[in-house]
Amino acid sequence: MAKTAMITTRVDPDLKADAEKVLSKLGISTTEAINLFLSQVRLRRGLPFDVVIPNKTTLKAMKDAEEGRNLSSYDSLDKFFEKMAT
Numbered sequence: 001m002a003k004t005a006m007i008t009t010r011v012d013p014d015l016k017a018d019a020e021k022v023l024s025k026l027g028i029s030t031t032e033a034i035n036l037f038l039s040q041v042r043l044r045r046g047l048p049f050d051v052v053i054p055n056k057t058t059l060k061a062m063k064d065a066e067e068g069r070n071l072s073s074y075d076s077l078d079k080f081f082e083k084m085a086t
Helices: 013-026 032-042 056-066 077-085
Strands: none
Touching: 013 032
16 A cells, blocks of 8 residues: 555645745645644544634624724724723
């Protein structure tokens, strides 16, 4: 039996480049990241993260954030957490 198996897939070039930048900062290669992902799939017997369809409230918040609406700025994390607690 072979010690390795090949996976060939097509991905968006920008997605690949952006992901490789992140992985590089983490000190791992794309191959190592894919092996890590597949190991987690095997361990958890499913995807290692929740896959859900956002509800209307979440979709509105995402659209507002993308368009720069309803965003507050805070001088510090302490002020942010104070606001969130109220």
